[in-house]
Amino acid sequence: MSTTPPPAQADLTPLPDVPPKRRPPRATARVHRVRHVALPLGSLLLFLLLWQLLAVSGTWSETLVPPPAKVWSAFIEVSTTHDGVRGYNGTTLIEHLGISLRRIALGAGIGIALGVVFGLLMGTVGWVRSLFEPWITFLRTLPPLAYFSLLIIWLGINEEPKVTLLAVAAFPPVAVSTTTAVTAVSQSLIEAARALGGSRWDVVKDVVVPSALPQTLTGIRLAVGVAYSSLVAAELVNGLPGIGGMVKDAANYNNTPVVLVGIIAIGISGLVIDGLLLRLERAVVPWRGHV
Numbered sequence: 700m701s702t703t704p705p706p707a708q709a710d711l712t713p714l715p716d717v718p719p720k721r722r723p724p725r726a727t728a729r730v731h732r733v734r735h736v737a738l739p740l741g742s743l744l745l746f747l748l749l750w751q752l753l754a755v756s757g758t759w760s761e762t763l764v765p766p767p768a769k770v771w772s773a774f775i776e777v778s779t780t781h782d783g784v785r786g787y788n789g790t791t792l793i794e795h796l797g798i799s800l801r802r803i804a805l806g807a808g809i810g811i812a813l814g815v816v817f818g819l820l821m822g823t824v825g826w827v828r829s830l831f832e833p834w835i836t837f838l839r840t841l842p843p844l845a846y847f848s849l850l851i852i853w854l855g856i857n858e859e860p861k862v863t864l865l866a867v868a869a870f871p872p873v874a875v876s877t878t879t880a881v882t883a884v885s886q887s888l889i890e891a892a893r894a895l896g897g898s899r900w901d902v903v904k905d906v907v908v909p910s911a912l913p914q915t916l917t918g919i920r921l922a923v924g925v926a927y928s929s930l931v932a933a934e935l936v937n938g939l940p941g942i943g944g945m946v947k948d949a950a951n952y953n954n955t956p957v958v959l960v961g962i963i964a965i966g967i968s969g970l971v972i973d974g975l976l977l978r979l980e981r982a983v984v985p986w987r988g989h990v
Contacts, residue, residue: 806865818877876918
């Protein structure tokens with residue numbers, strides 16, 4: 700008779716699920732912040748390195764492609780008083796930029812205000828849209844230089860044609876985006892507001908404007924970008940002082956470092972203003988992207 704014990708039965712009790720290890724939220728946020736800073740900084744360093752290699756390669760002369768150090772020296776010269784000369788043409792870089800920003804604020808501000816008004820009218824009144832939409836589309840397709848000479852003939856060579864050019868450039872993006880946003884408002888919301896006794900003005904104020912606001916703010920950001928791209932064109936004639944006039948005047952004398960300084964100043968200030976507008980958009984319409 701065998702005394703061998705029976706084999707032990709395997710324990711078939713399921714093991715508890717072990718959740719995968721997840722990075723703490725604070726660590727994840729820290730990684731995102733580091734990446735958000737490191738990637739742009741790395742791309743900037745790579746760009747400067749490639750720029751320096753291209754400048755020292757001898758492919759083009761320094762007049763065409765000056766090295767970064769020479770552009771930095773030009774930045775210092777136009778930003779300070781150097782050898783008895785104050786900035787560029789008697790005006791420092793920050794003053795040139797400030798005058799141009801004032802022109803953009805005035806011109807783009809007028810164009811944005813008119814664009815919002817026309818967009819609301821065209822989105823709510825059918826015959827107004829039929830009347831003005833072809834003209835706005837026609838205006839949107841015109842490059843600024845196509846009508847700047849005409850503005851000079853009409854308005855002279857002082858501030859008026861510059862501000863008008865920037866206003867005309869900023870107007871179509873806002874008008875088109877606002878019109879599109881207004882026409883896309885849900886009809887059920889409009890009918891509900893009317894059923895509750897809302898007047899036409901109440902519907903526009905309480906339903907149409909809040910619903911169209913996100914896309915209108917996007918149009919405003921586009922309009923400011925278009926105004927910036929038109930800045931040099933606006934300051935082609937009698938543009939000094941002004942950052943665009945400085946770029947144009949320096950280009951006449953093949954002063955490439957100063958031209959690059961002006962271009963970089965326009966680009967950086969444009970990035971700052973776009974970032975401020977983006978923060979404003981997030982503050983005014985915090986629900987965007989979450990509904």
